[in-house]
Amino acid sequence: xxxxxxxLSVSSSGLRAQAQRLRHVSxxxxxxxxxxxxxxxxxxxxESGGPGAAxxxxxxxxxxxxxELARIxxxxxxxxxxxxxxxxxxxxxxxxxxxxxxxxxSYEANLKMFDQARQMSSSLMDxxxx
Numbered sequence: 001x002x003x004x005x006x007x008l009s010v011s012s013s014g015l016r017a018q019a020q021r022l023r024h025v026s027x028x029x030x031x032x033x034x035x036x037x038x039x040x041x042x043x044x045x046x047e048s049g050g051p052g053a054a055x056x057x058x059x060x061x062x063x064x065x066x067x068e069l070a071r072i073x074x075x076x077x078x079x080x081x082x083x084x085x086x087x088x089x090x091x092x093x094x095x096x097x098x099x100x101x102x103x104x105x106s107y108e109a110n111l112k113m114f115d116q117a118r119q120m121s122s123s124l125m126d127x128x129x130x
Contacts, residue, residue: 004124006054007117013056014110017044020059022103028091029100035072035079037089039065039096065090 024040031037043060067090075084 004117004121008114008121010054010056011110011114011117013047013058015107015114017057017059018103018107018110022100022107024062025096025100025103029093029096032089032091032093032096034089035077036069036087037091038069039067039089039091041065 021042021044024042028039041063043063044057045060047056047058069090070088071085072088073085074080077086079086
């Protein structure tokens with residue numbers, strides 16, 4: 001049964017990591033028009049399960065994208081400098097939507113793996129009861 005529980009723990013760690021990633025992507029999308037906002041990215045790290053246990057994945061520290069902020073010309077904006085420009089955000093909605101779709105599909109794949117391991121475990125228990 002440890003193989004089944006290892007499969008469940010690996011897929012559940014993937015579910016948690018993709019949910020965290022999707023949370024940060026949604027924050028980025030929500031703040032796309034916020035002046036001075038920097039895009040958040042979250043790396044995945046290998047999570048060792050200890051000796052004899054399956055490894056999983058976890059999210060690392062949240063990183064801020066250090067790429068150049070968009071310069072927006074709007075002299076009437078309260079944050080505009082003497083030249084009429086202010087710093088926008090560095091969020092690209094196309095990239096965020098692609099990241100959200102990738103995270104969603106990875107989440108679904110982990111969910112299917114979790115469900116398959118659970119069904120196999122249940123079928124094994126049914127066979128052992130006979």
